[in-house]
Amino acid sequence: MSSFQPGIFDKRFRDQVFLEYLMEDSDKARQTVKALLTLRAQYQDNAVITVAFGPALWRQLDGQVDFEAFSLDGRVPATQADLLVWVQAADRSHAFDVARAAHLTVSQAFRQQLEIDAFVYHDLRDLTGFVDGIGNPVGDKARLAALVPDGQPGAGGSFVLTQKWVHNLAAFEQLPVSEQENVFGRTKADAVEFDEERMPNDSHVGRTDVDRDGVPQKIWRRSVPYGGTLEHGSYFVAFCCEQSRLDYLLRRMFALNDDKVQDRLTQFSTPVNSSYWYAPPEEALAAM
Ligand code: HEM
Secondary structure (H helix, E strand, C coil), X not given: CCCCCHXXXXXXXCEEEEEEEEECCHHHHHHHXXXXXXXXXXXXXXXXXEEEECHHHHHHHCCCCCCCCCCCCCCCCCCCCCEEEEEEECCHHHHHHHHHHHHHHHCCCEEEEEEEEEECEXXXXXXXXXXCCCCCCCCHHHHHHHCCCCCCCCCCCEEEEEEEEEECHHHHHHCCHHHHHXXXXXXXXXXXXXXXXXXXXXCHHHHHCCEECCEECCCEECCEEEECCCCEEEEEEEEECCHHHHHHHHHHHECCCCCCCXXXXXXXXXXXXXXXXXXXXXXXXXXC
């Protein structure tokens, strides 16, 4: 059995940095990623680094797992990149130190496309004030949702979707709390999910709590808020045992499925950046 990267499930750390890179020098890509993995081991007392690869780079490095670059029929900007570095650290100082060391290493072969300085907000809330992640599967079910099962290409790894969403909090906060709750399908203060009769079909949970061919479309979400007073939002991060499940959920949110209902959340937040990645298991990283 292969071992997943521990950062996927490790929720100890509140200070986080996400770095996205485009490959510039493909001859140096492998040795640069190996240097990043060495650095990951050096900093393991104060930080956990998770690495994931875009489809083109992973094809070059491994060739065993095929998956698609991000696309949603042009509905949201597709900004597929090649390398994702996710630093979770004990405090902001360590997050900075580790992210900077990772950046200096990675820059030998890659150009940075995006940097997100993220933080856990209050009691695991999104900046809208709603608890985010509470509906995640728990224990074995989390692993089943997040990891490619044994016997399949990429077993022990995980398909990842990341999206930078920019919130319009001013518009959202104009709604009375009862309407804000209708946007999400949960209560705001104590995060209780609406029952079936009360759940609006266009609410966020109404769009994303769904079965496909009898299979619940569960994913493992690790989204984190980012930003300051002028621009702020959520860096959506989700791990999944199959890429198509992530696409299925996005299609339901953006009215690209049969019932053509758009998630009301998209009136108040907009994705400006999206990529798919594969986060290989430790054995695949060690074999590089
Ligand atoms: C601005 C972006 C987003 C925000 C602020 C957000 C926030 C939330 C909140 C507050 C909940 C309810 C609490 C919970 O279950 O954790 C939730 C549930 C969920 N969200 Fe999102 N979300 C965002 C984007 C997305 C995207 C892009 C997807 C899928 C591709 C997604 C998938 C889900 C799923 C699967 C659930 C759980 C549904 C269930 O109860 O089974 N979310 N989200």
